[in-house]
């Protein structure tokens with residue numbers, strides 16, 4: 001095997017790329033938004049459709065353990081985020097899970113009215129929080145401060161500190177253990193959104209004593225478009241929490257068809273309705289590739305790739321300004337650069353096979369997924385980016401008209 005970039009030779013994860021379908025000529029720097037297709041998924045999905053659904057029909061709920069699939073997927077994700085067996089369940093979307101865990105957390109701190117978050121949070125988390133406050137109609141306040149002001153803003157009136165660990169725009173990384181401890185000292189609970197953490201960086205929910213967490217299945221976990229999200233409840237809360245959506249899947253005995261709701265023991269009480277078996281099966285299979293992977297190796301390579309990227313971009317693309325923290329210890333697995341014409345430049349880049357994305361107003365965002373990217377990919381991607389900027393080839397009308405999804 002020929003290694004054009006020397007760092008690729010010592011890469012313990014380099015064989016993992018074979019597990020993914022990556023189109024010829026594409027360098028994919030958007031696995032933080034939609035992970036690529038793991039090669040084992042189509043066959044597994046075909047089997048679930050043809051054999052399980054097609055042949056075993058409704059018997060599959062028992063025979064093929066469909067009923068337990070949300071927990072089985074949850075346990076696989078749990079291993080990546082430092083959560084004990086039985087404390088993570090895969091269900092619904094991240095937005096819906098934010099609603100459920102926030103409502104559950106607020107009811108555990110009924111004497112307090114402040115939800116604290118930061119303005120680097122993903123908007124849907126804030127929308128859901130303010131919508132919930134309005135729905136509850138008990139005088140809750142969503143208090144939003146700058147990310148660096150969160151710690152000082154954790155005061156004794158805060159019920160819940162709700163943060164996204166890795167900022168979707170800049171990649172800035174919050175100190176989960178320190179902020180959770182601060183929240184607990186003030187008598188508040190901590191909810192962590194791991195959308196850009198799960199499968200990207202080592203996370204230790206139990207060690208950090210996080211109360212609740214949620215995250216996406218379709219980003220670094222590669223579960224496919226709209227894959228089910230996940231939800232974590234710390235063991236201490238599992239039998240005290242009440243879901244705001246008391247559906248039959250959270251019932252102690254769904255098939256007793258009782259008229260009264262009794263929450264089941266454990267994290268499953270946060271589930272609502274019939275699980276999405278096809279997309280859960282896809283996510284379950286996608287997680288195979290993580291089975292023998294150490295998240296510490298992923299982190300090490302992620303830092304190596306992103307450091308190389310920053311170095312090369314700063315060398316070759318003086319038009320761009322780093323928008324991410326420079327210290328890799330305070331950055332997730334993505335790097336963002338600001339450029340006034342970032343939207344058009346990203347479109348031009350995508351047309352040349354280097355796929356990243358754009359976040360308003362001027363952020364070009366690049367995700368680093370160590371399972372299927374090499375150092376050589378990084379070097380090649382920057383060479384194309386530099387060419388686009390140098391020649392001004394981004395300056396064309398077709399690169400400037402905004403699509404619905406950026």
Ligand SMILES: *Cc1c(COP(=O)(O)O)cnc(C)c1O
Pocket residue numbers: 093094095096121122124125164168193195196216229
């Ligand atoms: C991607 C992302 C979401 C997306 O939520 P969906 O309900 O899956 O659309 C939510 N929160 C954060 C922090 C994200 O990065």
